[in-house]
Amino acid sequence: MKKIIFILLSLCLLFSCQKYEVVMPDTSMWNMYNDPATLPLNPAARAAMEGVYSLSRGNDVFGDLAAVKWSHIIQGSDTIFHVSGFFGKDIAYFICEGKQLNGAILFNGYWRKMVSTETGIIHLTIGAGDGAGLLLDPHPVIDSGKITINGLFGSGQEAPNRVITLSYIRKLNRDPAAFQIAAHRSGGRTSDLLPVSENSVAMILKTPEFGSTGVEVDVRYTKDGVPILYHDNTLNLREIQKSGLVGPIENYTYDQLSTFVRLVHGEKIPTLREALDAVVYQTQLSFVWLDTKYTGSIAPVHVIQQEYIQKAAAIGRTVDIVIGLPERDQFNQFLELPDYINTPSLCELGVTEVEQINANIWAPRFTEGTQNELVADEHLKGRKVYVWTIDEPAFIASFINEGHFDGMLSNFPSCIAYNYYVHQ
């Protein structure tokens, strides 16, 4: 009897595991959107429809307001545009592609809540009389109430069947370039059940859809000294697929990692060069925080940093690539760079250290509070101040509404985007 009980208990334990996952809905089934007569939207229409919208239907699921914003990436010779809607409830958002058809504007995509695994398909339409006519004008002028977006959304793979209605209220608040929405781990965490892996090139290309204007990436060295993106101390199943390789990532050469290891969603562990290539040449991201996860010389990373600042400038872009200094060890290594005083850096230590190395950015931890007086002092010295890492929506709102920061780091950039763009 005891043996049977033991075996039953063992079986219960074995089968009690519940794997949480978000199955990305198939958004290819909307016949109207797939109509061959659809045309791409023009840039003026995309820019004009960005703004703050109120929700009159669907607000029980998404909240009362939405910030709607476009982003794009470059893939080969193509430019791929997405429109994102950031909501105030449960860190919800939608991400859609857009087209025009017979004078109407269609948006097809999915919605997701970051506080849960809830997701589904969303179809949105701006009818010709609901503002599409204005938006498709070569020089659209949009006022409050001039655009109404109607649509349906569903749960999971089911056909959309619940109504959502958004009405344009006003432009997005503030100059989007004035505040850095920085996404953690190159755009988001694998543990948040995103469709791509953290610290991957795919995530860098995905994160603009979440509203990010910059990224923080975690830099480590391989055994043969190649700077790569990887967060944890060791190879583990939180970040990679099962490979048989265990232990510190610094034990392996880049060749070995490239041959045997894949991130959770199948991507290769990228080199820092591959990551910066994606940022500079494929996105409009304007800020990269190279978080120093290694101990040892910063010189190899410094060389790459300088190279990509120049590459960005050569194509007419300004990308602030800064070396992050989280602790005293890295700070001391930074002091060994011959021109550290002119090297763009972000320092998480106190203002004394920040001023000692002439850091471009001071990055205090959010638990220190808004520190408005210190922030104002650093502003007077020409320095920016970014706060990290805030994931709680109430704190994000509070720091945006009450603080004077120039940027914020979060695993939920869509939550920052909502609060920043909606804030008056």
Added chain:
Amino acid sequence: MCTNKKFLWLTVIMAVLSVNKSFAQTNVKIDSNKIRKSFVLQVGGGFGGYTTVVHIKPPALTGSVNRYSAVGTIRLIWYPSYRLRMGFESGYTDFYSYKVKNDNKPGSVHLSAIPLLFVFSMQVIKRVNIYAGIGAYLETTHLCLRIEYCTIIYPAGYR
């Protein structure tokens, strides 16, 4: 946590494999009332399988993942005057191995482990004992990538 499945499966397999015929063969009395405050050293071996699903997907995997190998175990158990026994277990096991070929570069990996377990044992019926343990597996990656790297061994992490 699902990653504990491996540990749980190994525990179950260990328990089943540990239906210890050696007691009968060596005339050790298994009536706990007659065995008092003694230590017993058990040495075992066999053929084991890594039962957790292995989704190894390097780009140039050749063949399949080998999940079966020889297993050796050594266990020191204290037999007190009561029914629950306890002790320490170690040994050696290969979890799995596979080969790749990428750009004409042959490579292989095998993952082995040395268990360091605090084990409990109890007789459930005559000559049948169940064992359960808790502890760590010291894992080691043996990685070969091209001939010149084939002797490299990485002492690694633990589970």
